[in-house]
Amino acid sequence: MGLQVVRPGAFTTIQDFGRIKYQHSGFSEAGAMDHYALEIANRLVNNPIDEAGIEMMLTGGSYFFDEPAIIAMTGGDCQPHLNGKKIPMYQGVMVQAGDQLTTKAIKNGRFSYLALAGGFDLPIVMGSRSTSTRYLVGGFEGKPLQAGDELAFRQKIDLDQPHVLRKWAKIIRTDQINELTLRVVMGPHIDMFSADQVKRFFGGSYQISRQADRMGYRLKGTRLETEMQANMLSEGTVFGAIQVPPEGQPIVLLADRQTTGGYPIIGVVCTADLGKLVQCPDRCIIKFKMITVKQAQTLIRKQKENIRVTIEEMGTTTVEPTDDLSFTDVKELIEAIDLTQLTLFDYRNHKSKITLKKHSR
Amino acid sequence: MQSRIVPLGDQGLQIQFEEKLDPEINSRVHQAADLIMSSGTQGIKEVIPAFRTLTVLYDPIDIDFQTLSYRLKPLIDDIGRVDRQTKKVVEIPVCYDKTFGLDLASISMAKKLPIDEIIRRHSQHDYLIYMLGFLPGFAYLGGLDHTIAMPRLDEPRIKIPAGSVGIAGQQTGIYPLDSPGGWRLIGATPVKLFNPTQSPHVPYQAGDYIRFKPIDRSTYENIANQVETGTYHLRINEVKE
Numbered sequence: 001m002g003l004q005v006v007r008p009g010a011f012t013t014i015q016d017f018g019r020i021k022y023q024h025s026g027f028s029e030a031g032a033m034d035h036y037a038l039e040i041a042n043r044l045v046n047n048p049i050d051e052a053g054i055e056m057m058l059t060g061g062s063y064f065f066d067e068p069a070i071i072a073m074t075g076g077d078c079q080p081h082l083n084g085k086k087i088p089m090y091q092g093v094m095v096q097a098g099d100q101l102t103t104k105a106i107k108n109g110r111f112s113y114l115a116l117a118g119g120f121d122l123p124i125v126m127g128s129r130s131t132s133t134r135y136l137v138g139g140f141e142g143k144p145l146q147a148g149d150e151l152a153f154r155q156k157i158d159l160d161q162p163h164v165l166r167k168w169a170k171i172i173r174t175d176q177i178n179e180l181t182l183r184v185v186m187g188p189h190i191d192m193f194s195a196d197q198v199k200r201f202f203g204g205s206y207q208i209s210r211q212a213d214r215m216g217y218r219l220k221g222t223r224l225e226t227e228m229q230a231n232m233l234s235e236g237t238v239f240g241a242i243q244v245p246p247e248g249q250p251i252v253l254l255a256d257r258q259t260t261g262g263y264p265i266i267g268v269v270c271t272a273d274l275g276k277l278v279q280c281p282d283r284c285i286i287k288f289k290m291i292t293v294k295q296a297q298t299l300i301r302k303q304k305e306n307i308r309v310t311i312e313e314m315g316t317t318t319v320e321p322t323d324d325l326s327f328t329d330v331k332e333l334i335e336a337i338d339l340t341q342l343t344l345f346d347y348r349n350h351k352s353k354i355t356l357k358k359h360s361r
Numbered sequence: 362m363q364s365r366i367v368p369l370g371d372q373g374l375q376i377q378f379e380e381k382l383d384p385e386i387n388s389r390v391h392q393a394a395d396l397i398m399s400s401g402t403q404g405i406k407e408v409i410p411a412f413r414t415l416t417v418l419y420d421p422i423d424i425d426f427q428t429l430s431y432r433l434k435p436l437i438d439d440i441g442r443v444d445r446q447t448k449k450v451v452e453i454p455v456c457y458d459k460t461f462g463l464d465l466a467s468i469s470m471a472k473k474l475p476i477d478e479i480i481r482r483h484s485q486h487d488y489l490i491y492m493l494g495f496l497p498g499f500a501y502l503g504g505l506d507h508t509i510a511m512p513r514l515d516e517p518r519i520k521i522p523a524g525s526v527g528i529a530g531q532q533t534g535i536y537p538l539d540s541p542g543g544w545r546l547i548g549a550t551p552v553k554l555f556n557p558t559q560s561p562h563v564p565y566q567a568g569d570y571i572r573f574k575p576i577d578r579s580t581y582e583n584i585a586n587q588v589e590t591g592t593y594h595l596r597i598n599e600v601k602e
Contacts, residue, residue, distance in 0.1 A: 025498060
């Protein structure tokens with residue numbers, strides 16, 4: 001088996017980099033809300049950067065492992081504990097068969113990620129393992145994880161081999177963020193807003209309202225007016241597009257957005273800042289700053305390069321094989337003895353001792 | 362031809378044609394989509410055709426906006442007036458029974474037309490699929506007979522079952538999934554509009570046509586059973602323009 005969900009948390013789904021190639025047929029992109037965090041988690045366990053991991057939203061959960069695994073957790077701090085003992089975020093952690101991972105409410109963020117070395121054994125549906133709960137596609141049966149769901153692993157961890165555990169070399173900000181400036185590329189419908197409204201938007205302050213989910217975040221703050229939007233024809237949407245409906249409060253479209261929309265787009269948050277936006281706490285003040293598409297593309301290239309360099313500088317520790325009997329070892333031992341005529345079996349090495357005794361029926 | 366390329370963030374761009382709901386302009390969008398997807402241009406991930414725009418999604422690590430626009434420009438300039446010999450018409454069976462067509466009676470009253478006539482006028486056209494969006498397999502169809510056109514309901518329904526066929530303004534369409542909605546319902550199709558595990562995932566593409574074929578209640582049940590067992594196949598006709 002692999003991992004069993006004991007307590008799923010409010011909305012926990014399997015996500016990779018999304019179902020990109022079917023948006024022309026109306027299938028939402030889906031995928032991780034914070035690609036940056038999922039990429040780092042995957043790199044920490046030596047996966048391809050777009051491998052599917054577990055995405056947790058706002059609340060924590062609990063997971064039982066009956067197979068050893070190497071995991072890494074990133075994104076908002078979900079205060080992970082292994083068998084009741086705190087484990088660090090942003091580094092590879094060795095999990096033994098029989099261990100229980102518990103996470104708590106996510107601090108300073110909205111989404112946390114768990115990457116598993118080798119990935120989960122889940123089908124690729126239309127090019128992706130991402131969960132689209134709206135139409136039950138991908139992930140684990142198209143739904144958020146439920147208690148009792150069992151996720152198998154694609155790779156077995158061989159405990160007789162040494163394993164390298166990676167650690168993210170950068171300092172992770174854990175203090176509270178009070179203000180965030182997001183850089184925005186001017187949208188295709190900027191001419192549907194008067195110069196004065198554009199100024200209001202870039203000078204205004206916003207917060208994320210309670211209407212915030214994987215489809216999008218409705219903002220609250222400086223109200224905007226648009227011109228001639230009643231008869232606008234629907235158009236394709238992108239991750240980070242800021243659309244302005246008639247009532248004047250902008251909505252940022254995110255992973256589960258509809259593929260097309262009919263509200264004018266004043267700007268698009270640059271890809272390098274999407275992680276910050278997605279993780280932004282509701283108290284935090286958001287301001288927007290206009291940049292050119294060229295600057296935005298330089299930023300995303302730099303960010304990708306920074307991840308690569310940081311990974312190369314990463315500290316590693318090596319876990320050597322131990323003589324400890326694992327949960328799986330004991331289970332296998334019991335099964336083996338059960339098949340024999342033996343009624344009593346003793347095993348010991350310099351660290352552990354085990355006695356198996358068969359009761360006659 | 363009039364078109365322009367504008368950025369849509371740093372991972373997308375939009376090719377805009379004239380801002381008009383027009384089959385001719387829409388066909389340029391689909392030609393552009395085909396040309397771009399078959400051009401093998403580096404960095405392109407997906408295109409989303411809409412009424413009069415084509416959204417192109419690309420990887421900014423592979424290619425920057427300026428270079429990509431420069432490569433796409435000649436492709437778009439090549440688009441001429443369509444001279445297609447045939448069009449693809451997908452036949453969608455629709456049961457206009459009053460158990461599905463909850464608003465048929467009120468439309469009949471408002472339009473002073475018998476229900477049979479409303480059904481006839483709804484099912485006698487080939488509707489152009491301008492674009493797919495909103496939900497998987499949801500087709501934006503143009504060309505509803507204006508004599509049966511009605512505005513949306515003042516109060517949207519909380520739940521409209523998948524397969525419901527409705528009209529709203531100049532549009533008609535099919536709900537691919539249970540969803541809330543304000544369209545006036547005139548019938549239902551037993552056909553599933555999307556299938557994630559079987560290719561093609563959606564039985565039609567933007568640029569194709571849909572024709573509604575009236576069926577009775579027992580045919581509806583029959584087809585529904587065939588859909589359930591995977592033995593139903595839609596009829597698709599190649600028709601001369």
